[in-house]
Amino acid sequence: MDAIFIPQLTKAPERTEEVQVNESLPGLETLTPVRGTIRVQHQGNYLEVSGQAETIITCTCNRCLQQYNQRLAVNTKEIIWLDEKANQTEHLPLEMEVAIEDLVETVTPDGYFYPSEWLYEQMCLAIPQRQLCDRNCPGILDKVAGSSEEIVDSRWSALQSLKKQLPE
Ligand SMILES: [Zn+2]
Structure with a gap:
């Protein structure tokens, strides 16, 4: 998945770019490629990003520790603010805890948007915290x-x- 150069987006038809996804995401272990669509629209001072994607992951049951496969799907929309100061977070001391939300919700208007990283975050958030092979396990x-x-x-x-x- 190519990064989207944000200034370029303002010249795209309807200031929108659509990315077809059919690949595995770095850092996310999946049984099948992640398939779906990401749509990025430039709205002046923010990006409107929406995505539908799905894949199959292997989970470990919290109760019996057996592995089982589960469909993982996202259908989400997010506002990402365009802010010249967005890059400053990169200069924060490493020890400082920065919430993931703080890092992804703002980008510089003359920078890049990374669909792959965005989708990775969304998929991670969708992974169930409580994993059960069966409700009656x-x-x-x-x-x-x-x-x-x-x-x-x-x-x-x-x-x-x-x-x-x-x-x-
Ligand atoms: Zn189980």
Whole structure:
């Protein structure tokens, strides 16, 4: 995905550029390429960015730790302010905590907009915090308890059959 040179956008038809997405995004592990569309419109003092995209990711169930695949989709719109001072955030000391929102919501009017990075952020935000393979997933505790019972049982029965073999 190419970066969009923001001044160029003002000369585009309807001051809009549409980007077709069909690729994997750096830093985002997906099973299928991310497919969708990003639309960037120059509105004078801000950019209106909207995007629809989807892919499939591998999640790990919070309860049973099994992996499962899940569809990940975004359909979102965001306002990104054009501000000459936007670049100043780059000179902040590294230790200073800067919220992701603060970094992405402002760009310089003579700079670039990076559709790939924007979409990456949106996809990350869409990843479910609570991952469950199934709403009724019994979880790992039940499974462990069940299997350890079986182990005890089989040992027990082995012991029983051994006992029978021993001469009295
Ligand atoms: Zn599970």
